[in-house]
Amino acid sequence: MSLYSEKVMDHFRNPRNVGVIENPDGVGEVGNMKCGDIMKIYLKIEDGIIADVKFETFGCGSAIASSSMATELIKGKPLSEALTLTNKAVAEALDGLPAYKMHCSVLAEEAIRAAIKDYYDKNGIAYDSKDFPEHGHEEEA
Amino acid sequence: MIYADNAATTKMSRAAIEAMKECMEEDYGNPSSLHSVGQRAQEKLSEAREKIASLLGCLPAEIIFTSGGSEADNQALRSAAALGAKKGKKHLVSTAFEHHAVLHTLKKLESEGYEVTLVPVGEDGLVSPAEVERAIRPDTCLVSVMYANNEIGTIQPIPEIAALCKRKGVLFHTDAVQAAGHIPVSLENVDMLSLSAHKFHGPKGIGLLYARRGLRPDPLIEGGAPARGKRAGTENLPAIMGMAAALEESVLHMKENAEKMSAVRDRVIAGLSRIPHGILNGDAKKRLPGCVSFCFEGIEGESLLLMLDDYGICASSGSACTSGSLDPSHVLLAIGRPHEIAHGSLRLTFSEETTLEDADEVVTKVKEVVEKLRGMSPVWRELQEGKRQYFLR
Structure with missing residues (x-):
């Protein structure tokens, strides 16, 4: 299908890091069923590094591919670096997404932020609230 | 590969392809031209029209060729609305699960001052004639209910709905795009009906509006007057030939x-x-x-x-x-x-x-x-x- 790039199709067909982490250090879930997209990210943190990451996604092909790519991009990275991941970087790593599917990459970014925030909250780690803006579920370009 | 999306479109039948090919090669004339080449095309057009009419069980003059189902739906709704407005009737009844060609035209009509009632659909995907009857008002100018739904495939009780519209003196239109060529389609008490050739192995870009004799649908396309003022523009003869061949095969x-x-x-x-x-x-x-x-x-x-x-x-x-x-x-x-x-x-x-x-x-x-x-x-x-x-x- 030429709707998506080969990269998107590859990550959709063979999603990386799909699954759950038992007793995760951080969990983030974004999206809602009414809109047809839910992403859940599980993190295992060791010494400020993302030692393991898994995802579960209910959504379209590009939502699954975005989650898969986003987990690849943050795996093994320090939390500080994972926080700099943008939806554009996810989309670019997938060789682009159709304009009306960009919200999938936004969800992936938000899910990772939510999981990191969960880890900070659970462990009483101070953070800059600017890193965790409140999101509605609108489309972004 | 298994193609299981025939409601979106179908593969063209051999008969339809051959009919189109022959037409493109042999009958390239403009049916409105007076010379022999044009007249031969006119003859072919008449033959196709007659064939389609006999397959549908209507008169040749009751067929308006359109670019497809959407155009036919647009024309049916707009024509009924215009007729209604002349009598001060500016209310239309349809259903909540019509094709967007109907729903969007109704939305447009609403913005132009018409009122629309969309009858609810049961969980079984069927429209109840009683609900339709309840929605009809003294100022209702049209009821439009699809013959079969394009997404879930449920066949609506069209004969009952058409009969009650007749009894109430309200025009009745049905979008038969998914039904035509697949199940018997009755024109009894139906004032207007839309169909599209590519849903029954015909070519894309051609369809028709059946409009009962005596009804004068408003043209959507103005210009010359080849089809008795109904739709201007030179007829898409190859596509019409293809549609006639495909419909014949489907009905047969x-x-x-x-x-x-x-x-x-x-x-x-x-x-x-x-x-x-x-x-x-x-x-x-x-x-x-x-x-x-x-x-x-x-x-x-x-x-x-x-x-x-x-x-x-x-x-x-x-x-x-x-x-x-x-x-x-x-x-x-x-x-x-x-x-x-x-x-x-x-x-x-x-x-x-x-x-x-x-x-x-x-x-x-x-x-x-x-x-x-x-x-x-x-x-x-x-x-x-x-x-x-x-x-x-």
């Missing part, structure tokens, strides 16, 4: 094709019904011979289609996700499926070429894909762990 083989397709359909329905937490959309019996529509809980339709395509099955979904909207199908919402379920829809529409072996393969592949997607769905996990309530048993 309707019974045997319907039997073949129903067998495939029922086998797929039986197979997919074994997938837990899924549901058939629309009445199991009052449906088009080739149409199956299901919702599966815990997954989303676009990924389902994409993966099925990977597995060699071309299907479709009620999900509007692919068109960029986050809203699920208005048809599934109309029959009462909640948003959460409506996102996980699958439409399989077969043709007479689909075999029982294909049916089995479709069932196997759909099961596999549903399982695979559920395996990575957080929603499915929560349902399984009892953290979320199932909608579907």
Whole structure:
């Protein structure tokens, strides 16, 4: 299908890091069923590094591919670096997404932020609230 | 590859291709020209018109060729609205699960000062004639109800609705795009009917509006007057020839094709019904011979289609996700499926070429894909762990 790039199709067909982490250090879930997209990210943190990451996604092909790519991009990275991941970087790593599917990459970014925030909250780690803006579920370009 | 998206469009029949080819090679004239080449084209046009009329059971003059079903729907609604306005009747009745060609035209008419009542649809995907009757007011100028729904395939009680409209003195239009060529279509008490050739193995870009004698539909396209002022522009003769050939073949083989397709359909329905937490959309019996529509809980339709395509099955979904909207199908919402379920829809529409072996393969592949997607769905996990309530048993 030429709707998506080969990269998107590859990550959709063979999603990386799909699954759950038992007793995760951080969990983030974004999206809602009414809109047809839910992403859940599980993190295992060791010494400020993302030692393991898994995802579960209910959504379209590009939502699954975005989650898969986003987990690849943050795996093994320090939390500080994972926080700099943008939806554009996810989309670019997938060789682009159709304009009306960009919200999938936004969800992936938000899910990772939510999981990191969960880890900070659970462990009483101070953070800059600017890193965790409140999101509605609108489309972004 | 198994093509199971015949409600979107069909493969052209050999007869239709040959008819078009012959027309393009031999009868290239403009039917409005006075010379012999033009007159030969005019003859072919008349023949095609007569053939179609006899297949539909109407008069040749009652057929207006259009660019397809959407144009026919637009013209039918606009014509009835204009006629109604002359009599101070500016109310139209239709249903909540019509094709967008009807719904969007109605929206436009609303913005132009008309009132519209959309009759609700039952969970079985059927419109109740009593509900239609209740919606009719003294100022109603048109009732428009589709013959068969394009997404879930349910066949509507058109003869009853047409009869009650006649009794009430209200014009009745039916969008028969999915029905024509597949099931017997009755014109009794029907004032206007739309159909489209590419849904029954004809070419794309051609369809027609049947308008009962005495009705004068407003032209949507102004210009010269080849078709008695109804639609300007030189007729698309090759496409008309192709449509006539395709319709003839479809009507001729309707019974045997319907039997073949129903067998495939029922086998797929039986197979997919074994997938837990899924549901058939629309009445199991009052449906088009080739149409199956299901919702599966815990997954989303676009990924389902994409993966099925990977597995060699071309299907479709009620999900509007692919068109960029986050809203699920208005048809599934109309029959009462909640948003959460409506996102996980699958439409399989077969043709007479689909075999029982294909049916089995479709069932196997759909099961596999549903399982695979559920395996990575957080929603499915929560349902399984009892953290979320199932909608579907």
